[in-house]
Amino acid sequence: xxxxxxxxxxxxxxxxxxxxxxxxxxxxxxxxxxxxxxxxxxxxxxxxxxxxxxxxxxxxxxxxxxxxxxxxxxxxxxxxxxxxxxxxxxxxxxxxxxxxxxxxxxxxxxxxxxxxxxxxxxxxxxxxxxxxxxxxxxxxxxxxxxxxxxxxxxxxxxxxxxxxxxxxxxxxxxxxxxxxxxxxxxxxxxxxxxxxxxxxxxxxxxxxxxxxxxxxxxxxxxxxxxxxxxxxxxxxxxxxxxxxxxxxx
Ligand code: SF4
Numbered sequence: 001x002x003x004x005x006x007x008x009x010x011x012x013x014x015x016x017x018x019x020x021x022x023x024x025x026x027x028x029x030x031x032x033x034x035x036x037x038x039x040x041x042x043x044x045x046x047x048x049x050x051x052x053x054x055x056x057x058x059x060x061x062x063x064x065x066x067x068x069x070x071x072x073x074x075x076x077x078x079x080x081x082x083x084x085x086x087x088x089x090x091x092x093x094x095x096x097x098x099x100x101x102x103x104x105x106x107x108x109x110x111x112x113x114x115x116x117x118x119x120x121x122x123x124x125x126x127x128x129x130x131x132x133x134x135x136x137x138x139x140x141x142x143x144x145x146x147x148x149x150x151x152x153x154x155x156x157x158x159x160x161x162x163x164x165x166x167x168x169x170x171x172x173x174x175x176x177x178x179x180x181x182x183x184x185x186x187x188x189x190x191x192x193x194x195x196x197x198x199x200x201x202x203x204x205x206x207x208x209x210x211x212x213x214x215x216x217x218x219x220x221x222x223x224x225x226x227x228x229x230x231x232x233x234x235x236x237x238x239x240x241x242x243x244x245x246x247x248x249x
Contacts, residue, residue: 012171015161024175025055027160031144031173032060038141039173040064040093042133045080045196046206047184048146048176054193055175056144057088066093066136070128071102072208076197083194095136101127112210118229121211128208134167142171148184149177151205152222181221 019027031039041056043049043065056063067081081092105113105127114121137143149158164172176184181204188195198206202214204221215224 010163010171012159012161012163016159019160020178024052024179025059027173027175028052028055028144029059031142031175032056032063035142035171037064039144039171040066040136040140041144042136043067043092043146044207045077045084046146047181047188047195047199047204048148048179050080050084050193050195051184051187052144052146052175053084053088053090054187054191057090062090064093065090066095068129068132068136069094069096070208071097072128072210074196074198074206074209074212077206080194080196087194093136095132097128097132101131114211115228121226121229137164137167137170140170142173143167144173144175146176147174148179148181150180152220 015030019030041049041052041063043053044067053063053065056065065084081094084090085092105124109116109120109123114124143164147155147158149156158174158177160174160177162172162174164170187193196203196206198214202216203212203224204215205225206212207225211226213224213227215221
């Protein structure tokens, strides 16, 4: 990890005041300038992520983009990854969970233990996503996400620049925090950005195949994720603000 001064105790508020009305490209340009090779985009290849990939590719020759292959992704997501590779000529950094942890999870609970309780779902997300993310972030100074405030009640307070206290006080950057869903799709259409075909089949939010489903037009965009849980429970730990969540995992 490169030396930088944007660490614990660093006051991000001046930057947030500057960036609150700035374009996502301006925020990304600042991130690349500030962190160089030590900043990467976390991508699950949803609509926001492909917008950010397109923007980053216009700002740097080979921006760092990482993904977590949980082993339970949709085939359409794998196909999109290859289309992204071909379009932007970038080396996607794909990480997988620890083999022994996954083997133990499946041996003890089968392939659908996450439906049995919130704790069981958190256990699966921890092994397949959160632990992998923490491993990746340990080598970064900053990470970029496609989080937007209007996505869910759990995301309304997102800042464009924050110190990530759950991940070693590195910097967490959300250039699209204030964008609407319409702005995301207007960008995709205008720039002909490759996107996941599942979006055309009623999936506004795409994660693991067994935990994501299509929704009716006008329904809460996050209602297709973990549909058996309440809105307040719909996070996987990758972006949870409460430290207690991770203790509960
Ligand atoms: Fe497991 Fe579902 Fe979480 Fe994927 S989204 S890690 S399958 S519980």
